[in-house]
Amino acid sequence: MGAGMAGSDAALAAARLGVHVDLFEMRPKVRTPAHQTDRFAEMVCSNSLGGEGLTNAKGLMQAEMRAAGGAIVTAADDARVPAGGALAVDRAQMAERVTERVMAHPLVHVHRDELAEVPSGPTVLATGPLTSDRFAESLAAHVGGSFLGFYDAAAPIVSFESIDMTVAYRKGRYGQADDYINLPLDEETYDRFYERLAEARSHTPHDWEKLEFFEGCMPIEEIARRGKETPRFGPMKPVGLEDPETGRRHHAVVQLRQEDAEGRMWSLVGFQTGLKWGDQKELVRMLPGLQDAEIVRYGVMHRNTYLNAPTLLNADLSLRAHPQHFVAGVLAGTEGYLESSATGWLAGLNAARYAQGLAPVVPPESSMLGGLTRFLSGANPDGFQPMNANWGLVPNAPKKDEHGRRMAKRDRREWMYHHGLEAFNAWLAGLQPSLPDVAPVPAHPEPVTPAVR
Numbered sequence: 001m002g003a004g005m006a007g008s009d010a011a012l013a014a015a016r017l018g019v020h021v022d023l024f025e026m027r028p029k030v031r032t033p034a035h036q037t038d039r040f041a042e043m044v045c046s047n048s049l050g051g052e053g054l055t056n057a058k059g060l061m062q063a064e065m066r067a068a069g070g071a072i073v074t075a076a077d078d079a080r081v082p083a084g085g086a087l088a089v090d091r092a093q094m095a096e097r098v099t100e101r102v103m104a105h106p107l108v109h110v111h112r113d114e115l116a117e118v119p120s121g122p123t124v125l126a127t128g129p130l131t132s133d134r135f136a137e138s139l140a141a142h143v144g145g146s147f148l149g150f151y152d153a154a155a156p157i158v159s160f161e162s163i164d165m166t167v168a169y170r171k172g173r174y175g176q177a178d179d180y181i182n183l184p185l186d187e188e189t190y191d192r193f194y195e196r197l198a199e200a201r202s203h204t205p206h207d208w209e210k211l212e213f214f215e216g217c218m219p220i221e222e223i224a225r226r227g228k229e230t231p232r233f234g235p236m237k238p239v240g241l242e243d244p245e246t247g248r249r250h251h252a253v254v255q256l257r258q259e260d261a262e263g264r265m266w267s268l269v270g271f272q273t274g275l276k277w278g279d280q281k282e283l284v285r286m287l288p289g290l291q292d293a294e295i296v297r298y299g300v301m302h303r304n305t306y307l308n309a310p311t312l313l314n315a316d317l318s319l320r321a322h323p324q325h326f327v328a329g330v331l332a333g334t335e336g337y338l339e340s341s342a343t344g345w346l347a348g349l350n351a352a353r354y355a356q357g358l359a360p361v362v363p364p365e366s367s368m369l370g371g372l373t374r375f376l377s378g379a380n381p382d383g384f385q386p387m388n389a390n391w392g393l394v395p396n397a398p399k400k401d402e403h404g405r406r407m408a409k410r411d412r413r414e415w416m417y418h419h420g421l422e423a424f425n426a427w428l429a430g431l432q433p434s435l436p437d438v439a440p441v442p443a444h445p446e447p448v449t450p451a452v453r
């Protein structure tokens with residue numbers, strides 16, 4: 001269902017296994033507020049699939065999708081435009097290529113219709129962030145009611161590694177379990193932070209993106225607009241978070257909440273924001289303990305439809321309660337064109353395997369796709385937000401190399417890249433039945449050569 005980033009990859013992955021695919025796409029009969037054309041895999045905003053290279057988490061996922069023969073990455077490589085270190089594309093050309101490839105496949109039968117209900121057979125649900133209202137309603141009933149988010153109001157997430165724990169301290173409010181990391185602000189730091197926040201720039205919302213903010217999900221910049229003291233009575237409230245060593249109450253405190261089972265990623269509680277990423281970075285780094293913060297995901301605010309994946313999905317992307325139904329793309333709780341296409345590929349593969357009576361598969365933990373789907377099924381369901389490819393999803397590199405020397409951050413990222421890609425290549429090669437036309441991408445090229453696939 002849906003011929004976007006995820007659905008296009010899913011249809012072709014399933015067809016590659018020799019399975020007949022009925023692909024339903026509602027455009028142009030039913031329009032979304034963001035798509036402009038009737039083409040498949042239309043990019044609704046930026047024209048980039050993210051940064052490339054051996055130290056980039058998206059770079060690893062791109063390489064995995066090249067090895068897997070993913071439809072979106074393959075078309076992106078063909079339609080690329082120069083963009084520094086990013087995989088940016090001519091969006092019209094890319095959509096054209098994907099559409100042609102899908103339409104030309106003898107096993108893919110395209111239906112230009114909206115589906116309002118989940119079909120009973122093996123299906124990939126990939127209707128995206130702008131899922132039609134009728135389908136959203138029936139899907140909510142299918143998965144049990146209140147599991148759909150209707151807009152995305154996400155806070156920035158930082159890596160644990162980059163938090164200065166000599167400044168931050170662990171404590172739960174009013175002495176509850178020490179589940180939170182707290183960042184203390186004195187009055188002067190708070191004043192400076194507030195002034196910077198008050199002048200920070202928002203992404204200009206499109207008309208259709210204008211949101212009615214619910215009180216519990218108000219962006220931090222909106223809270224700040226209500227007055228200098230308002231954040232101190234909201235997400236920066238210091239009460240109950242007195243310093244464990246001195247017993248002193250700080251002027252303000254920002255709390256970080258664990259995002260993944262391993263504790264590699266932490267989000268800023270109550271800091272959902274639509275501020276420009278440059279401003280977000282500056283503001284986050286003004287907070288004591290986050291002066292060197294690595295932001296693994298920026299805050300965003302726009303209309304969105306996605307499932308609470310951790311309560312509903314297995315790591316193979318099937319619904320726990322309906323194993324014949326696989327979910328991919330934004331609907332499955334991912335964020336980004338690349339991540340949507342990669343989960344689409346896996347969901348298509350597994351739906352085809354299901355149709356053939358085979359068990360579903362999950363890529364290895366150290367691969368970016370394997371890390372992402374494990375996160376989706378195992379993340380903290382409380383306030384779950386869609387996730388993109390980042391280094392917090394896969395196990396860390398050792399701190400020292402085989403000679404006992406401390407590895408620099410860059411070297412550790414490269415280690416994770418090589419390790420992840422090697423594991424992914426080996427997993428692909430071992431799939432039974434094997435996938436036709438799989439060509440492993442060498443894990444050690446320098447630089448990465450996108451044409452290899």
Ligand SMILES: Cc1cc2nc3c(=O)[nH]c(=O)nc-3n(C[C@H](O)[C@H](O)[C@H](O)COP(=O)(O)OP(=O)(O)OC[C@H]3O[C@@H](n4cnc5c(N)ncnc54)[C@H](O)[C@@H]3O)c2cc1C
Nearest residue numbers: 002004005006026045046115128132135329330336337340
């Ligand atoms: C406004 C906006 C801007 C974004 N900007 C970016 C960005 O710049 N960069 C980025 O990486 N990500 C961005 N995203 C996030 C996301 O990565 C993209 O939306 C991506 O296209 C999601 O892929 P998808 O396959 O899940 O959904 P889509 O690509 O949207 O595909 C879903 C398809 O399903 C169809 N459909 C919906 N309901 C039905 C139905 N009932 N029956 C049949 N067909 C149906 C739709 O017409 C659509 O073609 C943005 C999202 C939004 C909402």
